[in-house]
Amino acid sequence: MLKLGCIADDFTGATDLASNLVRQGMRVVQTLGVPTASVGVDADADAVVIALKSRTIAPQDAVAQSLAALAWLRQQGAGQIYFKVCSTFDSTPQGNIGPVADALMCALGTDFAPVCPAFPENLRTVYKGYLYTGDVLLSEGSMRDHPLTPMRDANLVRVLQPQTTRRVGLVPFDVVSQGTEAIDERLRALRERGVGLAIVDALSNADLWAMGRAFADLPLIVAGSGVAIGLPQNHGMQPSPEAERLPQVHGHRAVISGSCSSASNAQVADFVKRHPGRNFPIDALALATGASVVDDAVAWARPLLSSSTPVLIHATTTPDAVQRVQEQLGVARAGHLVEQALAAIAVQLVQAGVRQLVVAGGETSGACVQALGITRLQIGAPIDPGVPWCHAHSPAAEPGGVRVALKSGNFGTVDFFDKAFRSEA
Ligand SMILES: Nc1ncnc2c1ncn2[C@@H]1O[C@H](COP(=O)(O)OP(=O)(O)O)[C@@H](O)[C@H]1O
Numbered sequence: 001m002l003k004l005g006c007i008a009d010d011f012t013g014a015t016d017l018a019s020n021l022v023r024q025g026m027r028v029v030q031t032l033g034v035p036t037a038s039v040g041v042d043a044d045a046d047a048v049v050i051a052l053k054s055r056t057i058a059p060q061d062a063v064a065q066s067l068a069a070l071a072w073l074r075q076q077g078a079g080q081i082y083f084k085v086c087s088t089f090d091s092t093p094q095g096n097i098g099p100v101a102d103a104l105m106c107a108l109g110t111d112f113a114p115v116c117p118a119f120p121e122n123l124r125t126v127y128k129g130y131l132y133t134g135d136v137l138l139s140e141g142s143m144r145d146h147p148l149t150p151m152r153d154a155n156l157v158r159v160l161q162p163q164t165t166r167r168v169g170l171v172p173f174d175v176v177s178q179g180t181e182a183i184d185e186r187l188r189a190l191r192e193r194g195v196g197l198a199i200v201d202a203l204s205n206a207d208l209w210a211m212g213r214a215f216a217d218l219p220l221i222v223a224g225s226g227v228a229i230g231l232p233q234n235h236g237m238q239p240s241p242e243a244e245r246l247p248q249v250h251g252h253r254a255v256i257s258g259s260c261s262s263a264s265n266a267q268v269a270d271f272v273k274r275h276p277g278r279n280f281p282i283d284a285l286a287l288a289t290g291a292s293v294v295d296d297a298v299a300w301a302r303p304l305l306s307s308s309t310p311v312l313i314h315a316t317t318t319p320d321a322v323q324r325v326q327e328q329l330g331v332a333r334a335g336h337l338v339e340q341a342l343a344a345i346a347v348q349l350v351q352a353g354v355r356q357l358v359v360a361g362g363e364t365s366g367a368c369v370q371a372l373g374i375t376r377l378q379i380g381a382p383i384d385p386g387v388p389w390c391h392a393h394s395p396a397a398e399p400g401g402v403r404v405a406l407k408s409g410n411f412g413t414v415d416f417f418d419k420a421f422r423s424e425a
């Protein structure tokens, strides 16, 4: 019986969530997109994470895709539903967190769900409803200038309220710090007062464990990946290294980055400094002119692939540079052009023998794994919190498949691109 059915609004977010469940001993299957109706779940899976690419699409499309995912998960008997959103609450006043949460609640026949993006191991904490990234409020960090979902307000009650028809409330830290019973009591009280969605504060893993127990019987949880660490305990599960073992693959190494987040900018700069001559920048404006950017990148990479040091192909650039491109091309067109180019490059690199591929950026990862025809991921050990190595089958990488690591924009230490391959050695 499937204990947990998860719907993630982007691909890196899905591996992040799956990784936290696997770390606590759950056997997890991650699918990319909703499986076809006839596909059943592995008999021994405890959780399925369905990765959608719904974070920044039109709200009605995000709702439709999420409901299709829910229908499939319920068909598999999922006991509880987890809607995975970004730990930086990436959304716009239109959605898609509120509209998708509303629709899932209607379909599940529930009038209440907790909402908590906290992931303290990655320095995402929520206090009095305000989301912090590291030492600063969300709105004062780099998410202020995200290319697709600029986050200019850190107050999550205020951010979520315009996205939903339900009342948004708060379970503050003074309640959370008292533990599971206090949280449970406050959830009931809020619900009785007509609150439909409640932001829950959390500063540490201890808070997540306490809330995990309080959420045990709720039909729906809306959260970043952090809350997931507290759920396997509700099923008596323990961490197990066996859950993280992946098939071996041998081949070339590459990194593709379409993330313009500050961590990715620092990681690209670090790689460029350490490995001169092994990076190829993609010019978004050149792509728009129809120049042969993809072919040029692949032709550059091919002769370098035999080295154990990876090649790096990146569109990663500063917020100012992104803004200049967006002013000329529009936000959606710029994003699409870059994603499609990087996806085409990913396919050609794998066809050329790359078998260990790191992709940085949620939207970028979605585009790359879709182009590679990957429909399922097996989750391995984390390289850094929230970023595991995964094994996948792709028509471009048969018979043995390919290892991929899908890195959320702001995750990972500065030397992540080197560290990933050290941990793979
Ligand atoms: N140089 C660039 N100019 C304009 N847009 C870009 C550039 N580089 C990347 N992008 C776009 O920015 C978006 C970054 O989003 P994503 O891949 O989700 O990264 P993150 O995980 O950091 O949010 C993608 O749509 C990508 O195509």
Ligand SMILES: O=C(O)[C@@H](O)C(=O)COP(=O)(O)O
Pocket (backbone or CB within 6 Å): 010, 012, 013, 014, 016, 017, 085, 086, 087, 088, 224, 225, 261, 361, 362, 363, 386, 407, 408, 409, 410
């Ligand atoms: O929760 C998180 O922060 C990540 O899992 C995630 O979803 C990040 O998204 P991207 O930064 O777009 O990769």
